[in-house]
Amino acid sequence: MxxxxxxxxxxxxxxxxxxxxxxxxxxxxxxxxxxxxxxxxxxxxxxxxxxxTSAFLVDVAENWQSEFLQFFLFILATIWFIQKGSPESKKPGDEGLGSDEDQLVGSHARRDSPRWARAHGVRLWIYSNSLLLTMGAVFVLSWFAQSLAGHIVANDENMQHALPPETWGAYVVSAEFWNRTLQNWQSEFLAVGAMVAFSIYLRQRGSSESKPVGMPHHTSSEESQ
Known part of the structure; x- marks a missing residue:
């Protein structure tokens, strides 16, 4: 233990x-x-x-979906896009999915590699993309939960103001729903972009999210290995 x-x-x-x-x-x-x-x-x-209550659920789900969307897009973007000098990025020239040899899959898997890394076809594809698929699934489920709970809250407020109820479809295209949603998304994307950019020039000694203190700005952590 x-x-x-x-x-x-x-x-x-x-x-x-x-x-x-x-x-x-x-x-x-x-x-x-x-x-x-x-x-x-x-x-x-x-x-x-x-x-x-739906009021509590909508606040929780609203934040969850924005966080998992942030990681989903960041994981996806770091496959293909490079930021020279940032430890959050692969080194220039390593864009893409990588070879089977680099990824230690199929016939290149090691003795201690996960079992599905030695598989082929659909099973290998699922495991090779399992992190992105999981983040995306949690985002979609959280977004859906937020929309359902928010729809109930919105109709409760409509009833209090003697207004007619609205359908779920009308709610998810409403300004109220997207105002709540986008104010979370923009802050998450700003935080990720700031981390990528700041880590080029700033350091935190001892953190795996930072390059070594004395490493040149233009060099990423991977390039030093």
Whole structure:
């Protein structure tokens, strides 16, 4: 157990941070929601009732889908596009999917390679793209959950204002839905672009996301190996 904890600390730290912030969001959202209910002369609801509402779900799913879209596009872009000098990029000339020999697949797989890396056909294609496929699937599911929960919230608000309900299709093309969605997307893309560009000239000693402190700006981490 001690060895497991040591070798997985990076994942565990972020899992703990995620759970703490999710709990914090739920508590603060619960308090804020009851404040609004009180202001409108409506009875307060319990915490567990709140965390199962569409209002809470839409806020969670809205952030999840933007995060996984960010990683989906970043993984896809780094296959084909190069940023010279950034440790977030392959070195110039390495664009593309790479050869079977470089990727250690098929007949080039090692004895300790994953079993599906030694497969052929569809199984090899699925495993070769499994990270991108998983990120894309989580994005699509999160986006769909956001749209369903947001649709319910929007119709609840329409009912409060004596307005007719709208269909799911009308909601997902509405300005309200895309205003909530795009304000998250633009911030994620800015963060990724800034990381790629800043890491060319700035350093963080000891981090795998940074080049060694003394490495020239124009050289990527891969070029030094």
């Amino acid at each position: 001690r060895e497991f904890m040591r070798s997985t600390r990076l994942s565990l730290v972020f899992l703990i941070i995620f759970l703490l912030t999710l709990i914090g969001q739920s508590v603060v959202g619960f308090l804020y929601n009851n404040e609004e209910l009180t202001q409108h002369g409506q009875p307060e609801i319990g915490y567990f009732e709140f965390v199962t």
